[in-house]
Amino acid sequence: xxxxxxxxxxxxxxxxxxxxxxxxxxxxxxxxxxxxxxxxxxxxxxxxxxxxxxxxxxxxxxxxxxxxxxxxxxxxxxxxxxxxxxxxxxxxxxxxxxxxxxxxxxxxxxxxxxxxxxxxxxxxxxxxxxxxxxxxxxxxxxxxxxxxxxxxxxxxxxxxxxxxxxxxxxxxxxxxxxxxxx
Numbered sequence: 001x002x003x004x005x006x007x008x009x010x011x012x013x014x015x016x017x018x019x020x021x022x023x024x025x026x027x028x029x030x031x032x033x034x035x036x037x038x039x040x041x042x043x044x045x046x047x048x049x050x051x052x053x054x055x056x057x058x059x060x061x062x063x064x065x066x067x068x069x070x071x072x073x074x075x076x077x078x079x080x081x082x083x084x085x086x087x088x089x090x091x092x093x094x095x096x097x098x099x100x101x102x103x104x105x106x107x108x109x110x111x112x113x114x115x116x117x118x119x120x121x122x123x124x125x126x127x128x129x130x131x132x133x134x135x136x137x138x139x140x141x142x143x144x145x146x147x148x149x150x151x152x153x154x155x156x157x158x159x160x161x162x163x164x165x166x167x168x169x170x171x172x173x174x175x176x177x178x179x180x181x182x
Contacts (some may be wrong), residue, residue, distance in 0.1 A: 004005035005030050008061045009040060016101060017182045022108040026083070031056065036068065042082075042100045044072075044117060049085040055117055072117075077161055080117055080128050088112045095169075096155060098148055102141075102178040124158040133162040141169045143177045 005013075005023070009030050013023055029041040039056035046052050052075035054136030058064060070071065082100050091112040097103050103115040132138055140155050154169060159166055175181045 006038075006077060009038070009059075010058050010153075013040075016179045017105055017108075018101075021110060026104055027051070028104075029054075031073070032158060037064065038062070039071075041073065042104075044082060045085045047098045048087055066082075080116050082116065082117050083107065085115055086132075089131070089134060092135060093139060094132065094135045095139045095141060096132075097178055098151055099142050099177065105179050125155055129158060132159060133164060135164050137165045137167065139167045139169055141171065141178050144171045144173070144175055148177075 002021055003137075005028070013028065013097050014020075023098070027043040029043075031039045031041040032038065032063040036156060037062075037176055038059040041054040041059070044053040044055055052074075056073055058067045065170075082103055085109060087094065093112060095106055095111050095113045097106060097113060097115050100117065103113045106113040137153075139160060140152055142152045156166060169182055
């Protein structure tokens with residue numbers, strides 16, 4: 001299946017420290033739209049593991065800045081948590097990151113991880129995010145930018161009265177996100 005991903009995109013994913021097995025496990029694909037633009041497609045799955053949408057990342061090799069960096073294939077299918085179907089609720093801790101590729105990398109490295117498909121625009125509500133209160137420890141690793149700090153504040157505000165311990169893992173200055181840190 002990896003043969004269907006062009007080599008330049010596969011190399012880009014590998015440079016972000018994703019292993020071929022991980023790329024295959026998550027079902028990452030390259031999709032081409034009607035204007036012949038390439039997009040990296042990350043399948044979004046419901047709680048049962050069924051693909052119901054794709055988060056698309058514009059072609060990182062031939063970046064067309066006129067296009068949004070991220071978009072959804074279908075706008076009518078709401079998945080706000082990724083990869084929710086892989087969260088281990090028996091674990092005492094969970095890590096929250098800002099993007100799908102960050103979450104995929106940390107999952108690959110053995111972490112119990114979650115992100116919002118809305119990136120730093122996380123809208124925390126008890127229906128979607130109430131499960132966080134089940135964990136003893138919640139680690140937040142925001143991107144090193146203003147959007148990341150806003151995400152951190154939103155999560156801290158949401159969990160301020162919960163029984164879980166909240167930890168902020170700050171990336172070193174000059175490091176944008178967790179995949180860059182790796």
